[in-house]
Amino acid sequence: MLAELTAGAAEDALARREAVSLATVEADALAAPPALDALAALSRADRVKIIAEVKRASPSRGHLAEITDPAALAADYELGGASAISVLTEGRRFKGSLDDLRAVRARVDLPVLRKDFISQPYQVFEARAARADLVLLIVAALDDRTLAELFALSTELGMTTLVETHSGDELSRALDLGARLVGVNARDLSTFELDKTLFARLAPTIPDDVVKVAESAVAVPADVAAYREAGADVVLIGEALVTNHPVSTLESFLAV
Numbered sequence: 001m002l003a004e005l006t007a008g009a010a011e012d013a014l015a016r017r018e019a020v021s022l023a024t025v026e027a028d029a030l031a032a033p034p035a036l037d038a039l040a041a042l043s044r045a046d047r048v049k050i051i052a053e054v055k056r057a058s059p060s061r062g063h064l065a066e067i068t069d070p071a072a073l074a075a076d077y078e079l080g081g082a083s084a085i086s087v088l089t090e091g092r093r094f095k096g097s098l099d100d101l102r103a104v105r106a107r108v109d110l111p112v113l114r115k116d117f118i119s120q121p122y123q124v125f126e127a128r129a130a131r132a133d134l135v136l137l138i139v140a141a142l143d144d145r146t147l148a149e150l151f152a153l154s155t156e157l158g159m160t161t162l163v164e165t166h167s168g169d170e171l172s173r174a175l176d177l178g179a180r181l182v183g184v185n186a187r188d189l190s191t192f193e194l195d196k197t198l199f200a201r202l203a204p205t206i207p208d209d210v211v212k213v214a215e216s217a218v219a220v221p222a223d224v225a226a227y228r229e230a231g232a233d234v235v236l237i238g239e240a241l242v243t244n245h246p247v248s249t250l251e252s253f254l255a256v
């Protein structure tokens with residue numbers, strides 16, 4: 001599934017590249033206003049922080065929510081106390097787009113994450129050209145050379161990279177890269193199985209100066225509390241926010 005999602009996203013990027021050249025998207029990225037300092041916005045605090053996700057659908061759950069106005073949803077997230085917004089821009093299975101990201105960026109003052117299956121420099125330039133402040137790189141989807149190349153490019157463009165892991169080996173690769181924002185995703189991206197205990201097992205091996213993000217599998221406030229207890233600085237939440245009242249749900253998650 002991860003290979004299929006990554007290949008599909010690369011194919012879609014290639015089609016966009018035929019319409020808008022690499023040189024153009026690179027120039028747009030370089031001309032964009034500076035990225036917000038997402039690492040500072042997400043760094044350790046006396047309370048857990050939340051990255052709230054704009055998520056219409058997913059391979060594991062199918063249709064989740066209509067979300068006709070992603071910017072309005074992001075504004076609700078900001079009101080509810082989110083520290084950053086994640087926008088799933090993958091079109092085939094998540095029904096997202098870069099237009100969603102641009103709309104969100106134009107509405108909120110929070111850092112915005114391009115959450116996609118990135119494997120090409122073109123997609124990193126696109127993210128910055130759309131004024132994303134962060135990009136996601138999934139260790140399991142990339143070989144070391146590509147991971148390092150994309151991480152360096154995102155950093156050069158002034159963005160923060162959320163480096164996503166699912167195991168001790170992937171965590172070592174993320175830390176070797178010098179990642180400062182590391183995610184542990186409870187969702188196995190091949191089987192879709194959720195392991196709520198994975199973060200607690202891996203977190204003790206992540207150095208203190210690395211910002212730790214627990215991704216996926218939050219349904220109720222107790223899940224946020226458990227991630228916080230296990231050392232999460234940040235929790236990334238999608239489904240629970242798009243299928244419930246976004247403001248009050250966020251407030252309940254932040255009250256733990």
Ligand SMILES: O=C(O)c1ccccc1NCC(=O)[C@H](O)[C@H](O)COP(=O)(O)O
Nearest residue numbers: 058059060189215216217218237238239
């Ligand atoms: O959500 C999926 O089904 C999925 C399947 C394959 C690859 C990635 C997938 N999701 C991306 C995410 O990591 C989540 O959207 C994110 O962590 C939020 O998760 P949740 O709060 O459980 O919706």
